Amino acid sequence: MKKCFSALLFLFIPLAVVNAKEMNLKVPPAVFAVENEYQILITTLSPSLIRIKVGEKFYSDHINGVRPSQKSVHRFRVPMSELDKAGKYTVFSRKLPNRLPYMHKITPQPEYSKSFQFDKLPQENIKICNISDVHDRLDQAVSTVLAAGKTDLLILNGDLIDKAIKFEQMEYPCILAGRMTNGRIPVIYTRGNHELRGEFAENVQDYVPNVNGRLYYQVELGPLWILVLDAGEDKVDERNVYGNAIDCALFRREQLEFIKQTAAKGDYKKSQVKFKLIVSHSPFARYVGYSRKDEVEKRRFMIFKDWCEVLKEQIKPDFMISGHIHRHALLNEPHYPAPVLLGARPPRQNTPTFACSLITLFPAKADVKIIDGNKKVEAQYTIPFKR
16 A cells, blocks of 8 residues: 555656756757657756646657656657647656666655747748857857847757767757757757767767658748758768768768659648748858869769759759858859858857857848847848749
8 A cells, every 4th residue: 555655646746837957957948840840859967757748738758658767868749830839838857866667666756847938930021040160169159149139940050069079969959959049949950060070970860850860851830941951071981081980972862862852742832831941051052073173072072963953943942051161151153052151150269259140031032140249240141032
């Protein structure tokens, strides 16, 4: 009888509403947009059981019926329509330091809860903040994005780490997104080429949004249709620096087939789609091979020409958002699938703050401001839509 009572107590301890730190969360949740769902990723300070509630429905990240507690990042997949309608979600957290064969033998832990407001994307005058090339400088990147002001969508556009050599770096996408958005707006994530380097590189997909492990996919987000692509490394696989540890050539061929299939499927033609964007950390349109001195690299990078042709002739995106070059600029060349915005700048010797891009979408154009951490506007661009 005593054992039964203990088990019931474990299940029915009342909830207490507390702040994120008391709930054992490192930062607020990160709400990533993937295909037609949100992947809500939550990072914990120590072993915990996490679940969330949207509307009247509970979501658990169970693994074949087992609720995980030892992993530090918990993932919940929620249909966009459900969270957009609810306008908020509630996180429930219960510490679980031990997993015993019979759980009634441990001291019951209370389950705490905290609700987070969520703002779905507006239909017009959409404001997008894009930042890339953080290279482990989290605090500076966060202050720059917050200085840019209120936005509707955040893009974390790759190279958030310098090299994947520490486990805690795997959590940086979630930590940055949580700190920059407070779990309130959707986030688009792309992997940068630096995330391919280091001993944890093969595990990145376990800590970021993905589709069955893939880091390239389409996103149907309100009036936006976004194609997230991953160009891989910026040099050919045979370079000695990679030590035979990458196969980006095959990875790019797989994505070419994905781009063709996506073009044939035609979701970007749906009536609700008002804007078509390409998001890729590397501005692959610059690397079709023409400017490469090495003949091997010229041949290998010509696959980007095939990417560009399908995108330009069939999907016809309005523009593309990239980073990687460590400067901001607006590029427009005949073989590009659309204008390419290099939308961020990391700190330099004479400019200690980051610069991010604030992009406002209008029916026939996008206005872009490059804003640094002191709220100074470094440059402005206008991207007319050729439709």
